Amino acid sequence: MSEKRSIIVLDDDPVVRFLLTETLTTFGFTVSAHGSWNEANAALSNGTFNLMMVDLIMPDINGFDVIEKVHGSHPTLPIILLSANADKAVSNKAKEVKPSAILEKPWNSQELLKIVNDLTA
Numbered sequence: 001m002s003e004k005r006s007i008i009v010l011d012d013d014p015v016v017r018f019l020l021t022e023t024l025t026t027f028g029f030t031v032s033a034h035g036s037w038n039e040a041n042a043a044l045s046n047g048t049f050n051l052m053m054v055d056l057i058m059p060d061i062n063g064f065d066v067i068e069k070v071h072g073s074h075p076t077l078p079i080i081l082l083s084a085n086a087d088k089a090v091s092n093k094a095k096e097v098k099p100s101a102i103l104e105k106p107w108n109s110q111e112l113l114k115i116v117n118d119l120t121a
Contacts, residue, residue, distance in 0.1 A: 004050040004120040009033040010040040010066060011055040011082060016105070020053065023109055024116065037061040044070065049077060050120050053103075056083040056090065067097045078119040082107075 007029050009020050017033040024031050032047065034040040037060050044052075052070060056063035063081050070077060078100035083090055094102055101115045 006030045006047070006049045007032070007051045007053060007116070007120075008040060008043055008047070008049045009053045010037065010058070011035070011053070012058040012060075013055070016055070016082070020112075023112060027113060029116070029120075037066060040066075041069075044074065049074075051078050051080065051116060053080045053082055054099075056081055056085075063099075064093055064097045067099055071098075080115060080119070 005028055007024055009017055009031060011017050011020070011033070012035050014035065017035065021031045021033050032043050032049070034043060037058070040054075043049075054063045054066045054070075063083070067079050067081065070079060080101045080103050081094060081099035082103050082105055084105040090102075100119050103112060103115060
């Protein structure tokens, strides 16, 4: 098994965290899923991850701010932005903060796994 199989997920929706965790662990990834920025930030500080997945809209912080913070402390960590509404404004802001990929909700598992495998190869 590859060493590049550890993913941190930040999404306030417990169903999304569950689905991502179930899907990714089925395919051999280790997932650390969190519902708040404080939890995820603590995990980032204490662990080693090969990929981060972050929701765009959450109560305590938005995904763009998370990307900027994580790029500051972990500049080489690939980040997938999860969004249910990847409209033009989201796309324009994404060009500024530069997530590694954007995955629209609802996603299909094949698309999810292709992006994850590409970014952790």
